Amino acid sequence: xxxxxxxxxxxxxxxxxxxxxxxxxxxxxxxxxxxxxxxxxxxxxxxxxxxxxxxxxxxxxxxxxxxxxxxxxxxxxxxxxxxxxxxxxxxxxxxxxxxxxxxxxxxxxxxxxxxxxxxxxxxxxxxxxxxxxxxxxxxxxxxxxxxxxxxxxxxxxxxxxxxxxxxxxxxxxxxxxxxxxxxxxxxxxxxxxxxxxxxxxxxxxxxxxxxxxxxxxxxxxxxxxx
Amino acid sequence: xxxxxxxxxxxxxxxxxxxxxxxxxxxxxxxxxxxxxxxxxxxxxxxxxxxxxxxxxxxxxxxxxxxxxxxxxxxxxxxxxxxxxxxxxxxxxxxxxxxxxxxxxxxxxxxxxxxxxxxxxxxxxxxxxxxxxxxxxxxxxxxxxxxxxxxxxxxxxxxxxxxxxxxxxxxxxxxxxxxxxxxxxxxxxxxxxxxxxxxxxxxxxxxxxxxxxxxxxxxxxxxxxx
DNA sequence: GAGATATTCAAGTGATCGCTTGAATGATAT
DNA sequence: ATATCATTCAAGCGATCACTTGAATATCTC
Numbered sequence: 062x063x064x065x066x067x068x069x070x071x072x073x074x075x076x077x078x079x080x081x082x083x084x085x086x087x088x089x090x091x092x093x094x095x096x097x098x099x100x101x102x103x104x105x106x107x108x109x110x111x112x113x114x115x116x117x118x119x120x121x122x123x124x125x126x127x128x129x130x131x132x133x134x135x136x137x138x139x140x141x142x143x144x145x146x147x148x149x150x151x152x153x154x155x156x157x158x159x160x161x162x163x164x165x166x167x168x169x170x171x172x173x174x175x176x177x178x179x180x181x182x183x184x185x186x187x188x189x190x191x192x193x194x195x196x197x198x199x200x201x202x203x204x205x206x207x208x209x210x211x212x213x214x215x216x217x218x219x220x221x222x223x224x225x226x227x228x229x230x231x232x233x234x235x236x237x238x239x240x241x242x243x244x245x246x247x248x249x250x251x252x253x254x255x256x257x258x259x260x261x262x263x264x265x266x267x268x269x270x271x272x273x274x275x276x277x278x279x280x281x282x283x284x285x286x287x
Numbered sequence: 288x289x290x291x292x293x294x295x296x297x298x299x300x301x302x303x304x305x306x307x308x309x310x311x312x313x314x315x316x317x318x319x320x321x322x323x324x325x326x327x328x329x330x331x332x333x334x335x336x337x338x339x340x341x342x343x344x345x346x347x348x349x350x351x352x353x354x355x356x357x358x359x360x361x362x363x364x365x366x367x368x369x370x371x372x373x374x375x376x377x378x379x380x381x382x383x384x385x386x387x388x389x390x391x392x393x394x395x396x397x398x399x400x401x402x403x404x405x406x407x408x409x410x411x412x413x414x415x416x417x418x419x420x421x422x423x424x425x426x427x428x429x430x431x432x433x434x435x436x437x438x439x440x441x442x443x444x445x446x447x448x449x450x451x452x453x454x455x456x457x458x459x460x461x462x463x464x465x466x467x468x469x470x471x472x473x474x475x476x477x478x479x480x481x482x483x484x485x486x487x488x489x490x491x492x493x494x495x496x497x498x499x500x501x502x503x504x505x506x507x508x509x510x511x512x513x
Numbered sequence: 514g515a516g517a518t519a520t521t522c523a524a525g526t527g528a529t530c531g532c533t534t535g536a537a538t539g540a541t542a543t
Numbered sequence: 544a545t546a547t548c549a550t551t552c553a554a555g556c557g558a559t560c561a562c563t564t565g566a567a568t569a570t571c572t573c
Contacts, residue, residue: 066392067470071310074382075470080314081304083531084297085342100550115551125385131518134549148377156300157371159351163299166292227526232495244293257398288517326520339562343519360570473566 080124081152084108086117090140090149091242093127094268095200096207099135143272150269153241172245174254180235182273185210188233195228195238198262199245200267204272210237210270218245218252225256233259240266242281294468306350307378311335312343316366316375317468319353321426322493325361369498376495379467396473400480405490406461406505408499411436414459421454423462424487426470426493436463436496437504446476451482459485487512 080086092098098106102207104114121127122279126148128141140146158162168176188194196207196213205215213255216224228234233254238245246262253260255280271277296391306312314333315500316323325330329339344364354367366372382389394402413419415438422439424431431441441452454460460479464471472488479486489496497503 066396067468069392070382070389070470071384071468074313074378075310077330077378077386078304078307079530080306083303084294084301085531087297087300087304110533111550112534112552115549116531119551125381128464131540134355136477136548136550142383143479144377146385148381150373150376151370152300152303153379155351156303158370159367160303163296166295166299170292184436185425242293242297244296278477296527305560327518336563337520338522338564341519342561345521357570360517495547 062192076127077124077148080121080126083117085113087149087242088128089114089117089121091239092144092265093121093138094140094146094240095138095204097137099132099137101135103138115127135281140268146268146272150241167244167247170244170250170251172255174251176250176254177248177261178249179262181264182270182275185230185263186275188235193233193236195232197249198235198237198250198267199236200243201271204267206237206280208271208277208279211268213237213278218248221249222256225253225258228258229252230257230259233261235263236262237263237270238266239270271275296372298368303352304468305351306347306352307374308489310348313337313375313468315340315343315347316352316371317465319347319364320372320428320492321365321465323363323365325358325363327361329364333498354508356496366494372494372498375413376467376491393470396470396477398438398477398481400477400490402476402480403487405488407463407490407502411461411489412501414420414461417496419456420426423460423475425462430465430493432506434497434503434505435493437502439504447475447478448482450485451479453486456477456483460490460503461487463496464492465490466494 080127081090085107089103089109092103092106100115100118101111103109104111107114109117118127118129122129122138124222125141129136129140132253133139157167185194185196189196196199198209198213198215199218199221200209201214201217205213209215226230236246236249236253238249243266246266250260250262267277306499307316315329315335318329318332326341326344327337329335329344330337333340335343341351344355344382345352348355351367352371353364355362355364358365364435364463383393393465411420415422422436424435424439424441425444425447428441433441435441455504462472462475462479464475469492472492474487493503
């Protein structure tokens with residue numbers, strides 16, 4: 062017996078935590094959570110060099126957080142399972158709750174105005190059934206194309222202020238983005254409320270919505286975004 | 288604007304994960320989860336030097352995972368909240384699910400015999416109400432004294448084989464220990480089943496039981512352990 | 514006050530990490 | 544086969560980490 066089983070177990074647990082301990086890998090996880098992607102695409106999205114992204118992805122794979130498969134010349138990475146997504150979510154929740162710095166940053170995103178509570182995914186689903194809600198996807202168009210909440214319209218943040226006029230003052234807008242590490246929805250809500258609109262943020266992004274087993278629409282929305 | 292808010296947020300998230308990325312700190316967290324303790328006690332329990340334990344604890348505090356308060360000469364550490372415990376639990380779950388090495392170690396603890404499913408805490412509570420279960424706490428006596436499941440008897444692992452005869456073959460035994468990082472319950476179940484007894488492991492340890500809002504008994508059990 | 518106890522701080526060392534660069538591998542198309 | 548593209552490997556660099564040692568700080572006791 063080289064080392065005790067307890068020490069061996071703790072080492073494995075620590076390996077997983079270590080995989081989550083670099084901002085670059087958290088960015089990669091966020092992207093991988095949107096859907097299967099190759100190394101080059103992930104590198105471009107995260108601003109890492111290809112070699113660097115590849116190394117980080119291998120570390121995530123060793124930790125069991127992502128899996129990969131070959132498709133022709135490309136190697137596609139995806140989250141290994143729903144528990145991984147929960148772990149990412151919980152990491153964000155602990156940060157928001159226990160780190161003052163995080164609360165300050167999030168409050169700063171709302172630009173002084175107090176942000177309203179996030180809408181739960183269950184609540185959004187219920188209000189979708191009534192047709193009493195406007196859903197706004199503020200992710201980049203290519204991520205929107207891979208999959209989005211049915212009926213959502215896609216407006217990227219940069220265009221939002223310009224296009225805010227398309228919403229009537231009576232519209233109840235729910236904005237969402239990539240997930241707990243993404244600040245687009247926070248910023249979108251701040252922008253819309255500055256325009257006097259009724260906007261709230263969805264709790265969780267598309268990956269969490271999908272993981273709940275709720276419907277996801279592929280390709281463009283029925284209402285074009287520009 | 289020194290750096291983007293997104294980068295700042297990711298850095299904070301990574302800080303939390305980094306705090307969980309050292310086996311020594313996972314051990315400390317496990318101990319802190321049992322109940323408030325001072326640095327010296329934690330150092331002794333984990334086998335770390337006092338200065339080293341203190342440094343690790345400060346790192347955990349910076350990450351918002353534990354909080355501390357002064358009590359006389361001592362500084363007592365405790366988990367900051369329930370979310371922290373969930374995070375620890377989830378880390379173990381991801382490891383058990385996605386890392387082959389972990390599955391192998393856990394199976395090895397059962398000593399060849401197939402271990403039965405863990406008993407959920409809800410199920411144990413229901414069977415306690417019927418009085419149809421024997422609860423076994425296999426943690427060290429001092430941790431048992433700080434708090435344990437009402438009616439549980441305390442037998443440390445080293446004494447278990449010797450004392451197994453106190454259980455009749457009809458007893459339905461549920462063993463528990465510190466939580467997801469602790470292997471005592473696994474080992475206890477293996478030992479008892481080798482003796483032909485009906486033993487199963489509780490899902491989660493005392494901290495998780497307590498966090499569920501279930502009753503916890505302080506001081507010694509009505510049935511002495513030796 | 515002085516002394517004792519519990520914890521934290523500070524400096525030093527070997528190991529590991531994150532990133533870069535340039536070459537090597539694997540799969541496809543011609 | 545040869546050429547091409549996507550990914551991985553390998554070596555090197557500065558920065559950070561875990562642990563040790565010894566001193567400094569804070570609190571209680573006398």
